[in-house]
Amino acid sequence: MSRHTVRPPFQPKHIADFPCGTCDEAGHLVETLSSWRTSTPEVNLQLCTGCLRCYLLCPEGMIVKKNGKVAIEFDFCKGCGICAHECRSDAIRMIARRE
Amino acid sequence: MSQTVSRPLNASTLDEREFFYGHKACGGCGGSLAVRLALKVLGERTFTAVPAGCMSAVGFVYPQLAFGSNAIISTFPGTASMLSGIAAGARALGIPDFHAVGFAGDGGTADIGIQALSGAIDRHDRIIYICYDNEAYMNTGVQKSGLTPFGARTTTTPAGRRLRGALTQKKNMFEIVAAHGIEYAATASVGYPQDYLNKIDKAKSVSGTSYIHVFAPCPTGWGTGSDVSIELAKDIVDCGLWYLAEFENGEFRLNRDPKQFTPIQNYFNKQGRFKHLLPEDIEQIVKHRDREWARIRKQWIRISPPPAVAGEE
Amino acid sequence: MTANGSRVFVSGNDAVALGVRLARPHVIAAYPITPQTAVVERLAEMVEDGSLRTEYLHVESEHSALSACIGASAVGARTFTATSSQGLLYMVECMHYASGGRFPVVMMNANRSLALPWNIYNDQRDSLSQLDSGWIQVYVEDAQEALDMIIQAFAIAENEKVLTPVMVNLDGFVLTHTYELVEVPTQEAVDRFLPPFKTTNKMSFEAPKNMAFTATPAHYTEFKFQQHQAILDAATVIADVDHSFGEQLGRYYGGLLDAYRVEDAEFVLITLGSVTGTARVVVDQLRAEGRKVGVIKLRYLRPFPVEELRSLTRNAWALGVLEKNISIGYEGTVFTNVRSALSQNGTTQEILNFVAGLGGRDISRGDIAQMFERLSSVATTHPANRVIFVNLGVETA
């Protein structure tokens, strides 16, 4: 389940559309970063043991628990490859294309 | 305390919510992982201060605001002083049960921010100060900081024929902080994530100031692949160039005392910033490492490390 | 030109580092900050490859960078530092200290906007907010002028009639990170132009001194008057240095200011820094259409070119001051300075303040053409509001 909402791009028309001062909602997101990725992680659920090491170590927080295993969200996955590199049962492979 | 029953803290019991994502850190950034894990342990009743540096530059570019809980950028020198102010304000307003946490880089902590940190510890302010150490000023493009290790190439300690990288050793921030008589201080590494989670969890219940110095590799600054940050952060502990320790009730404790260090070479070989080192440089680094460990083993009390979770030997 | 050694294709930051090496500073103490970093990086490389023999201090903050430079200058060493934006503000205490103590430190400042909000891009609010710090301030238009002004800055600062620190400002990214053709003078030519630093305002074993002391109400004012007079007198030294630089190294810059097609101009834009280059292109286009327009580049903001500005604008119908700055709550600082200088002119021409380019917002050729448009309409209609935010992205009514 995606736990965050990426809002439409911010297009202010009037000065009042800006917050008063440098203060706005925590977690206010208006863009995804999938364009940064040149390779994409893919989970093989047969091999995944649900140890959650990848969930713990993803710097982007893009891996979620799912039915005792894991699933990867792609909004902010930059294809760094840490999940694939750290998975102890080789259940994650990096493939050279973008979701 | 917000957690009524205290279950062991690990990947499955950790708060599933994410409080730091949508940030623009380089892929594989150790610092962003350190921030993400800490904020998950601390939960939503948290005020975070982050100075100028990577985490603010990647986390707060309006209108993309990547901190899911309260967060504010401080001036570069003023992380600890701003945290003291946040804690004092919240106390005065009677806000219960909050955490005031700061994430500053190595330079932000050991150089420009050391004065404010010293003041906060001296006041025993109830704040958690986390230094994510990637061993140079990375946001401005890899310049030497007080925590750049001996021999490391940075853009202000070039490695050429005459000089080969940084000529100074890392400042010993852990013991400098301990010498203040701080309530709780610890060293950690994203290469030992469970140990890092345990120390953040302990810091939550410290009644005074706590300081956690977490080792956080930087692929861009170190000239490594983006997928090896965790491996490197483990290697550095295993080869003895970094240690996992705590300072509490006026006493040092080693959480990990490797019988046999792994060869330093296989830590250096994976990184562009050490490629230029000559055998005599390596020898000097090894000699310094062994002298430090001899001192530590003599002066610090050693206890058996807390139960390690599967997958983390 | 024998005085010029080589032609290189370098960034503004690189050009500054080349100028610093030629000036042979004894001590460099600087702390990295975007967009200045490549200066301290090049200097570190020059120290490593042996082409620059200097004491290079890795200081832990900007406050300590300038404090260290003051210490070095206090024993007679030639010193250099470089910073930007937040870093400049973090050394403000030391800036007043350096000027009050008459320490001729030379500093490069990469013009960058000020937090909050945070922003790493170009505008001029950092240096313009420090006009009262007692430093001589010069603003350059391109990388060549940056290199040359670093060398001239030492000659001006260390002149015993001046003995005042000098800040060389160049626009962050637009100049610091843009690569262009630069002539690099030979070391011999610069050694002939720039004598070694000699001063009695220093401690030494031959003549032991006590420095940076306290002054009671009975004496404090006189020290401040001395400082003030020194910067006013610096105007002649600046002109002489510009002239001898032109003679020996082939490039004249015009001293306190530089005017372009202003002689018969009806509408004149007054500005500073690299945006002058865009204004020159627009002036040429409008002149080709028969419009009498011109642009004045203020090079020095302290000392301020009062006389030159008065004589050059006497016949203009309307003037515009374009600055990447606003003194919050009133008007642009340069606008205030220009209006004060022209107020005794006895002329009644209209003058507008164009506040543009804050936080790195682009100033296009079209924007500048519109400014001239506005000047031609305002010559007759004397508007109430003279402070115009250019390219504000939203409605405000």
Next chain:
Amino acid sequence: MIEVRWHGRGGQGAFTAARLLGAAAALFENRHALAFPSFGPERRGAPVLGFTKIDDHKITDRSAVTECDYVVVLDETLMSPKIAVGLRAGGKLIVNAASPAPYRDWAGAGDLLALDATSLALRIIGRPIANTAMLGALIAWTGLVRLESALRGIEEEMPQRLAAKNVEVLRQAFAIAGENS
């Protein structure tokens, strides 16, 4: 004035190519040039831009490049229908790709050309650094600067250990592009 816009990712050397082109024109062809990156922090992997302006007289206008004569894309994964926005009529969109086919109608007002720079770089340098190969293709298809000037630009601007291989990449890219212009 000729304006070139380079597209790449942080760390791929897009700006180095923009700078080499400027150096070649300014240092070896007695012209004037400005070369500047899209300003801002360059995060590894993040899309970045580089710009080169070339003219016969000193370029004083430093305002943003809104239109350009050539767009050079070093990384195929950056291609999108809007890639050639601002490309002037008669301009060229040059992409590092094995074949131009998938991008036929993305060239806006200009024409489309492709060169497989990555495999050329892998063959000669052993790493997928496509910037000098794309520079070679650009100057072959546009004549912006002579091959000789670009080669001297590399020798002048690149550290010795990189120069030799990059000279070879540029030479071969120039030749390959020349055959199917």
